[in-house]
Amino acid sequence: MMALPKKRAISFEKRWSWLNKFGPLLALFLVFFFFAAFNSKIASFNALEIMVLQTVIVGVAAIGMTLVIISAGIDLSAGSIIALSSVVTALLMKDFALDPLVAALGGIAAGLICGLLNGLLITRLRLVPFIVTLGTLLVVRGVAKGLARSIPINAGQTWLSGLLALLPPDRKWMLIPPGAWLMVLLAIIVAGFLRYTKLGRHIFAVGSNEDTARLCGVAVERVKVFVYAAAGTFAGLSGLMLMSYQEQGDPTGAVGLELEIIAAVVIGGGSLSGGEGSILGSLVGAMIMTVIRTGCQLNGWPTWVTQAVTGIVIIVALAVDQLRHSKID
Amino acid sequence: MASQITADKPVDKPRLEMRGIFKRFGATVALKDVNFAVKPGEVHALVGENGAGKTTLMKILTGVSKPDKGKMLLDGLPYQPRNPLDARLKGIGMIYQELSLVPHLTVEENMLLGMEPVRFGFVRWEEMRNRVQEALQHLNHPQLKPHIRIKDLPVSLQQLVEIGRSLVIGCEVLIFDEPTSSLSRHDIDRLFKIIAEFKNKNLSIVYISHFLEEVQLISDRVTVLRDGSVVSTQELRSTQTTEIVRMMVGREIKDLYPRTPRKIGSPVLEIQNLAGLEKPENAIFVLRRGEVMGISGLIGAGRTEMLRAIFGLDPVRQGQIKIGIHLGPSSPAKRWLQGVGMLSENRSEGLAANLNLADNMTLSKLRGFGPLNLVLPRNQGAVVQKWIDLLDIRCLSPAQDVAELSGGNQQKVAIARLLQHGVDIMLLDEPTRGIDVAAKAKIYEVIDAFASGSAGEGRAPGAVLVISSYLPELIGICNTIAVMFRGRLSAVKSVEEIDEHKLMMAATGQETLK
Numbered sequence: 001m002m003a004l005p006k007k008r009a010i011s012f013e014k015r016w017s018w019l020n021k022f023g024p025l026l027a028l029f030l031v032f033f034f035f036a037a038f039n040s041k042i043a044s045f046n047a048l049e050i051m052v053l054q055t056v057i058v059g060v061a062a063i064g065m066t067l068v069i070i071s072a073g074i075d076l077s078a079g080s081i082i083a084l085s086s087v088v089t090a091l092l093m094k095d096f097a098l099d100p101l102v103a104a105l106g107g108i109a110a111g112l113i114c115g116l117l118n119g120l121l122i123t124r125l126r127l128v129p130f131i132v133t134l135g136t137l138l139v140v141r142g143v144a145k146g147l148a149r150s151i152p153i154n155a156g157q158t159w160l161s162g163l164l165a166l167l168p169p170d171r172k173w174m175l176i177p178p179g180a181w182l183m184v185l186l187a188i189i190v191a192g193f194l195r196y197t198k199l200g201r202h203i204f205a206v207g208s209n210e211d212t213a214r215l216c217g218v219a220v221e222r223v224k225v226f227v228y229a230a231a232g233t234f235a236g237l238s239g240l241m242l243m244s245y246q247e248q249g250d251p252t253g254a255v256g257l258e259l260e261i262i263a264a265v266v267i268g269g270g271s272l273s274g275g276e277g278s279i280l281g282s283l284v285g286a287m288i289m290t291v292i293r294t295g296c297q298l299n300g301w302p303t304w305v306t307q308a309v310t311g312i313v314i315i316v317a318l319a320v321d322q323l324r325h326s327k328i329d
Numbered sequence: 330m331a332s333q334i335t336a337d338k339p340v341d342k343p344r345l346e347m348r349g350i351f352k353r354f355g356a357t358v359a360l361k362d363v364n365f366a367v368k369p370g371e372v373h374a375l376v377g378e379n380g381a382g383k384t385t386l387m388k389i390l391t392g393v394s395k396p397d398k399g400k401m402l403l404d405g406l407p408y409q410p411r412n413p414l415d416a417r418l419k420g421i422g423m424i425y426q427e428l429s430l431v432p433h434l435t436v437e438e439n440m441l442l443g444m445e446p447v448r449f450g451f452v453r454w455e456e457m458r459n460r461v462q463e464a465l466q467h468l469n470h471p472q473l474k475p476h477i478r479i480k481d482l483p484v485s486l487q488q489l490v491e492i493g494r495s496l497v498i499g500c501e502v503l504i505f506d507e508p509t510s511s512l513s514r515h516d517i518d519r520l521f522k523i524i525a526e527f528k529n530k531n532l533s534i535v536y537i538s539h540f541l542e543e544v545q546l547i548s549d550r551v552t553v554l555r556d557g558s559v560v561s562t563q564e565l566r567s568t569q570t571t572e573i574v575r576m577m578v579g580r581e582i583k584d585l586y587p588r589t590p591r592k593i594g595s596p597v598l599e600i601q602n603l604a605g606l607e608k609p610e611n612a613i614f615v616l617r618r619g620e621v622m623g624i625s626g627l628i629g630a631g632r633t634e635m636l637r638a639i640f641g642l643d644p645v646r647q648g649q650i651k652i653g654i655h656l657g658p659s660s661p662a663k664r665w666l667q668g669v670g671m672l673s674e675n676r677s678e679g680l681a682a683n684l685n686l687a688d689n690m691t692l693s694k695l696r697g698f699g700p701l702n703l704v705l706p707r708n709q710g711a712v713v714q715k716w717i718d719l720l721d722i723r724c725l726s727p728a729q730d731v732a733e734l735s736g737g738n739q740q741k742v743a744i745a746r747l748l749q750h751g752v753d754i755m756l757l758d759e760p761t762r763g764i765d766v767a768a769k770a771k772i773y774e775v776i777d778a779f780a781s782g783s784a785g786e787g788r789a790p791g792a793v794l795v796i797s798s799y800l801p802e803l804i805g806i807c808n809t810i811a812v813m814f815r816g817r818l819s820a821v822k823s824v825e826e827i828d829e830h831k832l833m834m835a836a837t838g839q840e841t842l843k
Contacts, residue, residue, distance in 0.1 A: 196703045198695040205692055209681035215642065215673055216692040216746070217662035275683040 023320065024268045024284040031288055031313070035295030042291075042298055049166060052176045055283070055290045056164055057082070057241050058257065060183050062264040062282040063190050064115075064234025067227040068129075069265050070194070072207040072274025073122070075228065076133040078235045079257035080140035081114045083250060085239025087148045090155035090249025100158040107243070108236040114140050115232015119225035129228075137258070141251075148251040155248060163244040179241050183283070186234075191279040203227060207274030263310070264289060267317040288313060342405070344369045344533045345390075345421070345502050350399035352385055359385045360396070361557045367502060367533040372524060374536045374544040374565070377554035378577055378737075378765035383537055386554070387504055390535075391423045392416040403502075414443055422495025423504040430479045430487055437461045437475035440494045464496040468523060485516035492523070503527065504535040509543060510763050513627040513798075514837065521547050539763065540799075541570045553577055578767055585766075586773055586805030589781035593808070594618030597754055597792045598669075600639070603648035608816035609635040612648070615821075616754070619790035621780045622821065623797060623807035626836045631816040632796045633674055636756050639794075640664050640671045652754070665693050670747035674758035674796070679743040682732035686724055687713040689731050689742055694750045716745040720771060737768025744775060755779065757795040761802060773806055780808075800829045814838045 035042050061078050068075045089107030092098045098106070114136065121132045164179035174181070194200035205213040206223050214220050243249055266272065267288055268281025289310055296306040343366035352360040360382050367373045377383050388394045390401070392410025401408045403419060410416035413423070430439050440461050461475050468489045472482075479487055488508060495503055505524075509517045524534055524547055538544055544551060545565060553560040553576040560576045598616040603609060608631025616622050624632045637643035638658070639650055645658040652667050659667070670693065673679040680689050687709050691698070698712070699705035706728075713727040720741045724734055731739055740760065747755050757776070761769045782790035797803045803810055810827055812819045812835040819835055819842040827842075834840040 196699070196705060198702065198704060201688055201692070201695055201704055205681055205684060205688065208683045209677070211673075211678040212681040212684075212689075213692070215661060215671065215678055217660075217665040218692065219662060275681070 024281045024288070024317075027267070027313075027317070028284050028288050028291065031291050031295070035291065035298070038295070039298045042295055047294065047298070049176060051287070051290045051294050052180050053164060053166065053245075054294070055286045056177075056179050056183050057238050057245065057254075058260050058264055058289070059283050059286040060186070060241055061231075061235045061238035061257070061261045062268075062286050063183075063187055063279055064231035065258075065261045065265050066268075066270060066277045066279055066282045067190070067194075067203060068231045069262070069270040069272060070207045070274065070277040071203050071224060071227045072210070072272075073129040073224065073227065074133065074262065074272070075115075075118065075231045075235075076130065076258050077114060077118060077136040077140055078231065078238075078261050079254045079259075080137050080144065081111050081232055081235035082239040082242055082254040082257060083252070084114065084140050084144040084147075085111045085236040086243035086246075086253060087144045087153060087249040087251050089160075089240055089243050090153040091147060093155045093158065093160075094153055100160045103155075104160060104240050107240050108233060111232045111234070111236015111239060112229055113232070115229040115235070116225065118232065119228030122228065123221040123224050141255075144251040148249060150251060152246075152251070152253075153249040155243065157247070160240070160244050161247050164241045165244065179244060186237075187279050187283055194279065199223070199226065204275055207276075209275075260289060261286075263314050267314060269321065271321070285317075341368065343367060343402075344404060345408075346402040347386070347390065348400050348402070350386065350389060350401075351397045352389065352394070353397060359557050360389075363399070363554070363557070363559055365552055365559070365562075367535055369501075369533055370528055370531045371550065372528055372534040372536055372548045374538065374548035374551040375554065376538065376541065376544060376551060376573060376577060378767060381554040381577070381765075382557040383554055384506075385557075387423065387506065387535075387537070390416070390504065391421060417495065417498055417500060420499065420501045421504070422498070422500035422502070423506065424488065424491045424495065424508060425506055430490060432480035433478060435476050435478055436465075436473065436482075436490050436493075439479055439490055440464065440497050442494075460497050461493070464493040467496055467526070468493055470519075485512050485519075488512070488520070489523075500532075502533045502535065504537070506537045507539065507763060508536075509538065509540060511628065513629065514833070515627070517543070539765065541573055542801075544573070545570055555579060574766060577765075585770055586802075587777045589777055589783050591619040591621070591781045591808060592790060593620055594790060597653060598639070598794070599649075599651040601649035601651070603635065603638060603650060604646040605631070605634045605638045606644055606646055607631075607634070609638075609813065609818055610816045612813075612818040614811060614818065616792045616794055618753075618792050619780055619782065620809060621776060621793040621795060621807045623795050623803040623810040623824075624813055624818075625797070625800065625803055625810055625832045626813035628798060630813040630836070632813045633758055635813070635818070636671065636758050636794065636796060640669065640756055642671075665750060665752075668751070668753035669756065670750055670752035670754070671756040672743055672747065672758060672760055674762065676736070676739055676743070680731050680739055683730055685728045685730055686717070686722075686734070686742055687727035690716060690727075690746050690749055693746060712749065713745075716749055720745055720775065735765075737764035740764050740768060741771060744772060748775070748779070753789070753791050755791060755793045755795075757793060759796055759798065761797070761799070769802075773802075776806055800832055803832070804829065812836050812842050 041047055061082060065075060065078060085107040088110040089103045092103035092106045093100060118133055118136055121127060122129050164177055167174055167177055202218045202223050205218055206220050210220055242253055264285035265277060265282045267285030268278060270277030270282065292309050292313065293306050345367045347363060347365040350360050350363040363386060375383055389396050392412045392415050408419065410419060431442065441457055465473055470486065470489060473486055473489060479490065508520060512520065527534060536548055548565050550562060551565050551568065551573060552562040553573060555577060594617055596615045596617050600612055600614050603612040612635055626632050634643055638645050641658060641660045641664050650658060652669060655667050690713050691709055695704050696702060698708040710727040717724060722738050722741045724738060731742055744760065760772055776793055779791045780793055782788055804824060807824050809821050809823055811821045812832060814836060822842055831842065835842040
């Protein structure tokens with residue numbers, strides 16, 4: 001009696017899993033063509049390059065944030081870490097005259113340390129991630145401002161500036177800036193890591209059900225420290241991108257950017273209750289927000305429209321997600 | 330009593346009737362031409378395997394979902410509930426397996442939640458209190474006071490509050506869904522007394538349970554559902570339990586508790602004076618290869634705490650745990666490495682609902698699924714598929730989320746994890762609670778094969794420590810049994826020296842196991 005329905009159920013299931021995977025991508029195209037219908041300039045090579053460029057800062061940090069959100073956590077300190085990293089990098093170059101590469105590694109290390117601090121506070125003191133990272137959001141921002149004496153630090157022109165800038169004519173063959181390529185490369189590596197390694201699976205397990213993970217011998221605390229440390233590191237790298245983009249270390253930059261990063265992850269299918277999320281999705285989520293912003297600008301629409309539309313997209317993304325989850329009933 | 334019933338309400342006229350109910354979900358037919366009726370003053374049992382349609386039928390009855398076809402009558406009048414509250418107001422109350430109370434509100438507030446009597450926008454506290462008082466008198470329990478918060482009550486009393494909710498509003502049909510699965514023997518007896526009283530007061534009771542002994546004990550009639558259809562509705566007096574089981578599974582399960590000859594070998598788990606934070610105190614026993622040892626006792630006696638302490642999930646206050654060559658308390662991760670696996674009594678701990686079957690089954694050992702220790706889903710799926718076939722797990726694929734499986738199949742996934750890991754010692758906490766007969770039979774088979782060493786080629790016999798509140802099961806599958814009473818573990822006895830009566834006396838502290 002069950003033979004026929006069972007077969008149908010599989011195809012039903014497959015159809016949904018297809019939508020799960022490519023839903024955010026579909027949304028990206030919808031948004032893109034919506035704006036293209038108003039103003040075809042958005043589809044020009046130039047506009048595309050600018051949009052990729054503007055996605056990188058949020059996108060790189062979103063890779064780390066995806067890990068945190070999959071593990072059922074949250075990192076509100078990302079924006080502050082980005083600012084700190086940009087300040088540290090600029091300082092190391094300007095005041096210590098260090099090689100740009102060393103300075104860049106210093107900035108990323110600052111991010112790693114902040115992330116480790118988040119992870120250790122959360123696991124050792126058994127505090128809620130929301131509260132801990134709300135605290136470090138302020139602490140890290142304070143340290144960044146203290147180091148920079150509250151003014152932007154001009155680091156001068158180095159090859160770092162080219163990391164996230166429009167390509168010069170002789171390097172148009174690269175299609176997108178080196179920083180964007182770095183983001184793509186890291187995204188592929190981390191996506192593979194999540195899917196094909198033990199630690200990657202453990203992150204999903206911790207986020208899906210911490211008790212089960214513990215019962216199965218997963219070192220839950222170590223996994224958590226890892227994801228926050230990784231998130232800090234990616235935020236640090238994102239800070240480097242910010243420095244490159246603005247050519248200065250800005251202690252007051254990236255304020256509130258953590259919300260945009262979290263939004264990118266959520267639009268991309270991440271669930272704040274954990275166990276779900278994808279790197280590709282998060283990057284697409286970040287891209288969607290850039291397209292909206294650029295589209296509105298090209299059409300000369302005011303900023304408040306941009307903000308309102310972004311908000312609507314976030315809510316629609318969550319509603320679709322909800323619908324997807326209730327499909328079982 | 331019959332004299333009180335007036336002419337327009339003859340005894341045999343059903344209070345509630347469901348006629349020709351059909352319901353389908355997508356391509357699956359959940360209910361097919363179901364007829365079901367309950368008379369006043371009757372306890373009507375509804376039994377069937379998980380997935381047989383009991384839950385769907387009750388969802389329709391309580392207004393959670395609508396039937397595709399068919400009609401319902403309440404006291405002879407058409408009955409079409411819009412939602413659970415509407416059903417309740419019309420006189421049909423359900424006591425859910427998972428209690429649906431608000432922990433931070435009081436007994437009184439919970440009982441009247443959503444239907445506070447209001448006049449001109451003000452809550453009428455007097456009337457509220459009177460109604461609650463009346464309901465509490467019916468339930469007749471000294472500890473149950475209107476102003477206690479729900480979170481301060483034990484589960485058994487929370488259930489009474491849930492029943493009280495239906496009484497307050499004057500429900501005449503009460504539906505109990507697996508009410509005894511988390512109750513101790515004592516609480517079960519009290520519940521049965523309450524149900525008997527309801528019956529005397531001419532209320533109609535629908536009783537859903539997997540425990541056929543209970544069904545036999547308190548019901549007047551039984552309706553058996555299988556694959557969405559009614560197999561039969563009969564008077565219970567004339568029906569044997571084995572007959573009910575046969576109707577439920579569609580075949581006879583002859584040998585529910587298989588017993589391949591087991592060769593008792595060397596000790597693998599030795600416990601000396603083990604004490605947890607509160608419970609257990611001073612537990613002593615030795616578990617050997619080829620042995621299935623049962624731990625009997627009431628809920629709250631400290632059995633679960635002992636198992637968790639051994640596995641490293643709960644703290645050990647004192648005493649010694651020796652597993653093979655390893656001494657002392659440890660963490661779950663180390664226990665797995667030492668060849669010990671645990672099955673939690675709580676399925677929400679045992680399985681991660683949003684993870685797929687393959688990840689759930691292999692979470693304790695994500696190794697050997699590809700080069701460089703990579704976990705390749707294809708290899709992982711192939712290994713998992715082997716267990717799916719072996720344990721007859723009903724699912725679409727290894728990539729399906731376990732949340733979508735039935736309880737019995739979920740439990741099979743949880744136990745397959747231990748087998749896939751290749752453990753030597755299984756710690757099982759209520760391995761068959763709340764699952765259907767066919768799944769139970771499969772799990773008994775697994776335990777027997779594991780202990781007798783017939784599970785796989787060249788496998789040494791394993792050792793099993795199993796907690797169960799279901800006595801026939803313990804006696805059926807174990808070689809040895811010990812009883813825990815208020816944190817103290819009795820001497821370990823061979824199953825031949827024991828019967829249900831002795832276990833019961835020891836579990837309730839009336840007689841120690843000698």
